[in-house]
Amino acid sequence: xxxxxxxxxxxxxxxxxxxxxxxxxxxxxxxxxxxxxxxxxxxxxxxxxxxxxxxxxxxxxxxxxxxxxxxxxxxxxxxxxxxxxxxxxxxxxxxxxxxxxxxxxxxxxxxxxxxxxxxxxxxxxxxxxxxxxxxxxxxxxxxxxxxxxxxxx
Amino acid sequence: xxxxxxxxxxxxxxxxxxxxxxxxxxxxxxxxxxxxxxxxxxxxxxxxxxxxxxxxxxxxxxxxxxxxxxxxxxxxxxxxxxxxxxxxxxxxxxxxxxxxxxxxxxxxxxxxxxxxxxxxxxxxxxxxxxxxxxxxxxxxxxxxxxxxxxxxx
Amino acid sequence: xxxxxxxxxxxxxxxxxxxxxxxxxxxxxxxxxxxxxxxxxxxxxxxxxxxxxxxxxxxxxxxxxxxxxxxxxxxxxxxxxxxxxxxxxxxxxxxxxxxxxxxxxxxxxxxxxxxxxxxxxxxxxxxxxxxxxxxxxxxxxxxxxxxxxxxxx
Amino acid sequence: xxxxxxxxxxxxxxxxxxxxxxxxxxxxxxxxxxxxxxxxxxxxxxxxxxxxxxxxxxxxxxxxxxxxxxxxxxxxxxxxxxxxxxxxxxxxxxxxxxxxxxxxxxxxxxxxxxxxxxxxxxxxxxxxxxxxxxxxxxxxxxxxxxxxxxxxx
Numbered sequence: 001x002x003x004x005x006x007x008x009x010x011x012x013x014x015x016x017x018x019x020x021x022x023x024x025x026x027x028x029x030x031x032x033x034x035x036x037x038x039x040x041x042x043x044x045x046x047x048x049x050x051x052x053x054x055x056x057x058x059x060x061x062x063x064x065x066x067x068x069x070x071x072x073x074x075x076x077x078x079x080x081x082x083x084x085x086x087x088x089x090x091x092x093x094x095x096x097x098x099x100x101x102x103x104x105x106x107x108x109x110x111x112x113x114x115x116x117x118x119x120x121x122x123x124x125x126x127x128x129x130x131x132x133x134x135x136x137x138x139x140x141x142x143x144x145x146x147x148x149x150x151x152x153x
Numbered sequence: 154x155x156x157x158x159x160x161x162x163x164x165x166x167x168x169x170x171x172x173x174x175x176x177x178x179x180x181x182x183x184x185x186x187x188x189x190x191x192x193x194x195x196x197x198x199x200x201x202x203x204x205x206x207x208x209x210x211x212x213x214x215x216x217x218x219x220x221x222x223x224x225x226x227x228x229x230x231x232x233x234x235x236x237x238x239x240x241x242x243x244x245x246x247x248x249x250x251x252x253x254x255x256x257x258x259x260x261x262x263x264x265x266x267x268x269x270x271x272x273x274x275x276x277x278x279x280x281x282x283x284x285x286x287x288x289x290x291x292x293x294x295x296x297x298x299x300x301x302x303x304x305x306x
Numbered sequence: 307x308x309x310x311x312x313x314x315x316x317x318x319x320x321x322x323x324x325x326x327x328x329x330x331x332x333x334x335x336x337x338x339x340x341x342x343x344x345x346x347x348x349x350x351x352x353x354x355x356x357x358x359x360x361x362x363x364x365x366x367x368x369x370x371x372x373x374x375x376x377x378x379x380x381x382x383x384x385x386x387x388x389x390x391x392x393x394x395x396x397x398x399x400x401x402x403x404x405x406x407x408x409x410x411x412x413x414x415x416x417x418x419x420x421x422x423x424x425x426x427x428x429x430x431x432x433x434x435x436x437x438x439x440x441x442x443x444x445x446x447x448x449x450x451x452x453x454x455x456x457x458x459x
Numbered sequence: 460x461x462x463x464x465x466x467x468x469x470x471x472x473x474x475x476x477x478x479x480x481x482x483x484x485x486x487x488x489x490x491x492x493x494x495x496x497x498x499x500x501x502x503x504x505x506x507x508x509x510x511x512x513x514x515x516x517x518x519x520x521x522x523x524x525x526x527x528x529x530x531x532x533x534x535x536x537x538x539x540x541x542x543x544x545x546x547x548x549x550x551x552x553x554x555x556x557x558x559x560x561x562x563x564x565x566x567x568x569x570x571x572x573x574x575x576x577x578x579x580x581x582x583x584x585x586x587x588x589x590x591x592x593x594x595x596x597x598x599x600x601x602x603x604x605x606x607x608x609x610x611x612x
Contacts (some may be wrong), residue, residue, distance in 0.1 A: 053294055430607070
């Protein structure tokens with residue numbers, strides 16, 4: 001039996017299964033234990049995905065009813081474009097499916113959404129040490145040469 | 154005579170003087186001649202600074218009525234925060250005032266705005282070869298270790 | 307031959323046909339001749355329908371490739387709800403199809419969009435003298451008992 | 460001793476005093492007892508006032524440290540303007556100060572904010588039976604002649 005992977009926007013009922021992925025993603029970025037993401041943020045972020053006044057979106061990869069991956073993207077303004085940019089803030093796939101095209105399918109779907117929205121570009125950030133992710137990223141996008149500075153207030 | 158530098162939000166009347174700075178900034182990033190930013194984008198971006206429905210802001214450094222620098226920042230949503238992030242998209246000072254604290258004063262004012270807005274962080278991007286800018290950035294912020302991927306659609 | 311009416315979001319290619327409807331709608335509200343809506347506003351409003359960062363939407367009623375009506379709706383925040391409200395700002399059908407269910411189908415489609423977006427209510431305004439429109443409105447919604455005050459600045 | 464009334468944006472510390480006014484306002488509109496506004500909405504609405512990504516604002520009237528009134532306004536898009544509209548959703552003053560100019564001062568401050576934001580108009584709704592409020596509204600604005608339809612989903 002051969003189940004196809006479907007990429008689609010999240011729905012209200014996805015919350016429990018999405019949260020498992022989201023927790024896994026946050027653990028990967030060190031947000032666990034005492035530095036875990038507060039539940040209030042998870043609840044608020046989820047509500048924003050479903051809020052028509054918020055340009056924040058979530059898609060999931062589903063196979064036979066099982067969620068295998070997620071991507072979250074938003075449409076921030078840009079001062080050098082008429083249309084907004086598309087910023088993919090989060091991308092995650094379950095470990096067992098890595099290397100099977102789920103991440104790539106999620107990225108391509110973000111490209112489709114952004115293209116239909118008239119965005120001239122999609123961008124995201126990755127840590128300079130994340131060579132596993134870059135193997136995929138180098139195939140579907142390009143390093144811009146820009147690095148990120150930040151200031152915690 | 155000793156004129157103080159004042160940092161303040163742009164006003165409608167600033168357009169001509171702001172545009173001179175904006176054009177200089179765009180030339181720096183290679184957006185000149187055939188690849189110049191279309192005037193429609195400049196007009197739209199300016200209108201957005203003054204639009205109460207757009208979370209896009211511009212401040213300028215002014216000394217004795219003369220505009221010496223600009224910073225543009227926006228408040229994109231973040232999936233890992235309740236409050237938005239503060240993204241400083243553009244920063245520019247006129248060549249004659251470099252090294253005199255104008256850029257730093259603009260950055261500090263962005264920090265103040267973001268702090269009052271409850272943002273836990275301010276971030277921006279710079280090209281990895283822009284060592285001149287990094288001399289300042291390394292004093293007022295930190296390299297996050299993240300790099301930017303992008304895909305032109 | 308029996309052509310079905312389809313209600314769908316506007317697409318880039320709809321602009322010329324949409325503009326004919328939009329102009330008709332504006333004439334109805336007295337925005338013609340010297341008080342016509344400036345073309346810049348029409349262009350900007352159209353761009354907003356297609357802008358992923360703007361919660362402003364347009365749907366059209368189409369039969370056999372011909373546009374018969376439009377509805378524009380937006381999702382303003384409300385202080386007494388978690389989800390935004392849905393405000394239908396504009397509704398228009400071509401004179402030749404009045405009374406044939408096009409307006410009702412447009413309103414029902416706005417209800418569907420709003421419902422999927424989790425909005426608890428849709429509202430709109432109509433002039434107290436517009437009895438023709440109210441014949442339809444009284445069937446699909448209710449007078450709230452609220453009246454609108456305004457101040458031109 | 461003569462204390463002046465100051466109108467200013469809300470600050471984080473105003474929450475307890477603002478909530479007393481907000482509760483009074485909600486009681487006036489029948490949102491009390493079993494139909495009281497859920498606390499989650501009050502918390503979320505308050506957070507939005509302080510959120511730089513939300514075009515939702517609150518001002519209060521203060522005399523000698525005491526909050527006497529509130530106004531909440533937002534900047535929804537409009538299809539017939541370049542700039543957003545300004546919609547005053549809530550206005551309330553404590554009973555003991557009615558008729559002393561607090562409501563008028565709040566409305567005038569909303570006008571100032573909207574004017575600085577380039578909005579061509581401010582509007583609000585009131586129930587057709589609220590003759591007390593209309594005594595003030597008829598002095599500072601005009602009945603537009605529009606009435607509000609709504610559909611609960």
